[in-house]
Amino acid sequence: MKKYTFTEKKDTRSGFGAGMHVLGQQNPNVVALCADLVGSLKLEPFIKENPERFVQCGISEANMIGISAGLTIGGKIPFATTFANFATGRVYDQIRQSVAYSNKNVKICASHAGLTLGEDGATHQILEDLGMMKMLPGMTVINPCDYNQTKAATIAIADYEGPVYLRFGRPVIPVFTDADQKFEIGKAWMVNEGTDVSIFATGHMVWEAIQAGEILEAEGINAEIINIHTIKPLDEEAILKSVEKTGCAVTAEEHNRLGGLGDSVAQVLVKNKLVPQEYVAVNDSFGESGTPAQLMEKYGLTAKDIVAAAKRAIARK
Amino acid sequence: MEIEQLEKVASQVRRDIVRMVHGCQSGHPGGSLGCTELLVALYFERLKLKEQDGKPVFDMDGKDEDLFFLSNGHISPVWYSVLSRRGYFPKEEMATFRKLNSRLQGHPTTHEHLEGIRIASGSLGQGMSVAIGAALAKKLNNDKGLVYVLMGDGEQQEGQVWEAATFAPHHQVDNLVAFIDLNGQQIDGPTVKVMNNLDLGKKYEAFGWEVISIEEGNDMAAVVKGLYEAKSRLGHGRPIMVLLHTGMGFGVDFMMGSHKWHGVAPNDEQLAAALAQLEETLGDY
Numbered sequence A: 001m002k003k004y005t006f007t008e009k010k011d012t013r014s015g016f017g018a019g020m021h022v023l024g025q026q027n028p029n030v031v032a033l034c035a036d037l038v039g040s041l042k043l044e045p046f047i048k049e050n051p052e053r054f055v056q057c058g059i060s061e062a063n064m065i066g067i068s069a070g071l072t073i074g075g076k077i078p079f080a081t082t083f084a085n086f087a088t089g090r091v092y093d094q095i096r097q098s099v100a101y102s103n104k105n106v107k108i109c110a111s112h113a114g115l116t117l118g119e120d121g122a123t124h125q126i127l128e129d130l131g132m133m134k135m136l137p138g139m140t141v142i143n144p145c146d147y148n149q150t151k152a153a154t155i156a157i158a159d160y161e162g163p164v165y166l167r168f169g170r171p172v173i174p175v176f177t178d179a180d181q182k183f184e185i186g187k188a189w190m191v192n193e194g195t196d197v198s199i200f201a202t203g204h205m206v207w208e209a210i211q212a213g214e215i216l217e218a219e220g221i222n223a224e225i226i227n228i229h230t231i232k233p234l235d236e237e238a239i240l241k242s243v244e245k246t247g248c249a250v251t252a253e254e255h256n257r258l259g260g261l262g263d264s265v266a267q268v269l270v271k272n273k274l275v276p277q278e279y280v281a282v283n284d285s286f287g288e289s290g291t292p293a294q295l296m297e298k299y300g301l302t303a304k305d306i307v308a309a310a311k312r313a314i315a316r317k
Numbered sequence B: 001m002e003i004e005q006l007e008k009v010a011s012q013v014r015r016d017i018v019r020m021v022h023g024c025q026s027g028h029p030g031g032s033l034g035c036t037e038l039l040v041a042l043y044f045e046r047l048k049l050k051e052q053d054g055k056p057v058f059d060m061d062g063k064d065e066d067l068f069f070l071s072n073g074h075i076s077p078v079w080y081s082v083l084s085r086r087g088y089f090p091k092e093e094m095a096t097f098r099k100l101n102s103r104l105q106g107h108p109t110t111h112e113h114l115e116g117i118r119i120a121s122g123s124l125g126q127g128m129s130v131a132i133g134a135a136l137a138k139k140l141n142n143d144k145g146l147v148y149v150l151m152g153d154g155e156q157q158e159g160q161v162w163e164a165a166t167f168a169p170h171h172q173v174d175n176l177v178a179f180i181d182l183n184g185q186q187i188d189g190p191t192v193k194v195m196n197n198l199d200l201g202k203k204y205e206a207f208g209w210e211v212i213s214i215e216e217g218n219d220m221a222a223v224v225k226g227l228y229e230a231k232s233r234l235g236h237g238r239p240i241m242v243l244l245h246t247g248m249g250f251g252v253d254f255m256m257g258s259h260k261w262h263g264v265a266p267n268d269e270q271l272a273a274a275l276a277q278l279e280e281t282l283g284d285y
Helices: A012-026 A044-049 A061-072 A089-101 A129-134 A147-158 A205-218 A236-246 A261-272 A292-298 A303-315 B003-024 B029-034 B036-046 B073-086 B091-096 B127-140 B159-170 B191-195 B200-207 B220-232 B268-276
Strands: A009-011 A030-034 A054-056 A077-083 A107-111 A140-142 A164-167 A172-174 A189-192 A197-201 A223-227 A230-232 A249-256 A277-282 B067-070 B147-152 B176-182 B210-214 B240-245
Touching: A009 A012, A012 A030, A012 A044, A012 A077, A012 A107, A012 A147, A030 A061, A054 A061, A061 A077, A061 A089, A061 B127, A061 B159, A089 A129, A089 B127, A107 A147, A129 A140, A129 A164, A129 A230, A129 A249, A129 A261, A140 A147, A147 A164, A189 A205, A197 A205, A197 A236, A197 A303, A205 A223, A205 A249, A205 A303, A223 A236, A230 A261, A236 A249, A236 A261, A249 A261, A249 A303, A261 A277, A277 A303, B003 B029, B003 B036, B003 B073, B003 B091, B003 B220, B003 B268, B029 B036, B029 B073, B036 B073, B036 B147, B036 B220, B067 B073, B067 B127, B073 B091, B127 B147, B127 B159, B127 B176, B159 B200, B200 B210, B200 B240, B210 B220, B220 B240
Parallel strands: A030 A054, A030 A077, A077 A107, A107 A164, A140 A164, A197 A223, A197 A249, A249 A277, B067 B147, B147 B176, B176 B240, B210 B240
Antiparallel strands: A009 A172, A140 A230, A189 A223
16 A cells, blocks of 8 residues: 655645635636635635736625626636535526536636535535536536645646536645646546555545555555546546456545445446445435534544445455 | 618518527517617627628627627527628528527527527526626726626516626626616516516616616617617716616517517418518518
């Protein structure tokens, strides 16, 4: 098992803010929009240096999506930012018509995704956003794993022509990827090569998968861990290559088990190579208030849950 | 263009509208007929468009030209006719309206790459936000082009419209002219009965807009005058709202003033009766 260490923990939303800061200096067409959550989205450095390229929309997310679509008509690259719940479900029709169907170069950047928003509870958490966004034709869906990768993804999507959903979160988690990495949209990242089980993880769950891999290794099980930072387009080749070798799969995501990464991987397996698959995901329920760690524990999203799923998958081979 | 010439274009556009809707037995003739003067006046008189050899040149960004957005996308027939008659695409294509494999979808879309269209519309309430975004982009680009957007009066019932209405004056979007087509009808009946919008002009004024009225929205001279007035008031920190009073179904006597022709196609006899009232001026498609 390849060793991953970290010296600090940071939130992925700060990676987004750092990426925006870089884009503010590098790309004059980038415009940031926000619906009264500037601090939460870590946009202050961008705004300080580029006040003319920041659009405060107030608490009106539908209008923000429409304005973003309009800004692309004129060659701007709008980054529309708010909490994931309000960036997707609240404005699904606006995204569908004015962004996806109209094929506009809008970047929808969503913080506080998943359960780990924590104490605010289910109204502010969202576990359905990956599903909603991946069902939109033409939408690219990205869910990076740590601060550095979120920063790299933020910078990368500015150069990609087309609508993008970029998802990140609030809790501080280990920073274990390279600071100067290149982010390749649609290309899965091999975290650890292994032979006994494939663990496909996304977002915050990648670090849990790494810890699970270490536990499994101690028990003599050699796990292959792949970071699926891009849910759509999905790197089908990497998934199939891995299960050809291991013969079984675990998917791990901070999302409803319906409609997320697990279902995307299952489609690939059903079409191409039937192998046992186990889901580590929220079991079709809403969240609740609690600390991120408590919620991960209660809803079955920890390293030990991945370990158990891996053993179930191996047993079904 | 002289008023008389514009009126001739409008007559042909009305023929196109009823023929298109009849051709596929589907679509929205009422609101289309009511907005004919506005769209003809915009495209043949008011909008500064990029042209080459007398024909408009379309690019999605629309830099250094005026832009028009149709928020109430169901009145697509009038827009398609005007775009085609203005030279954006061949008039013969109107025969494909709402038919399989057509670029002329029931509601406008960029998906089929139809020249002249920059955003999909159909689900109501989104167009003004988009127009505001396009107007902001023009300001960022130091582009002196103006942005126009048309909404329906029933559409004012959508909440997003009021998000946009709040935003535009706050951000001093003063290169934007919005229109509300006040025909007083929506699918389920007169607007006052379905959901009374009550004093839209006062509402927009209270939100910080400069509001003007075109009382005779089906009088070409009045519409052209109103458009010049709207433009003259731009650039002073406030967006302009034009209350455009029209008659649903205007120009075809049996369609006029009734919500029943919001989304119904004429049969063969009705088509003949409608065409008998509308002079063919530019040649049917």
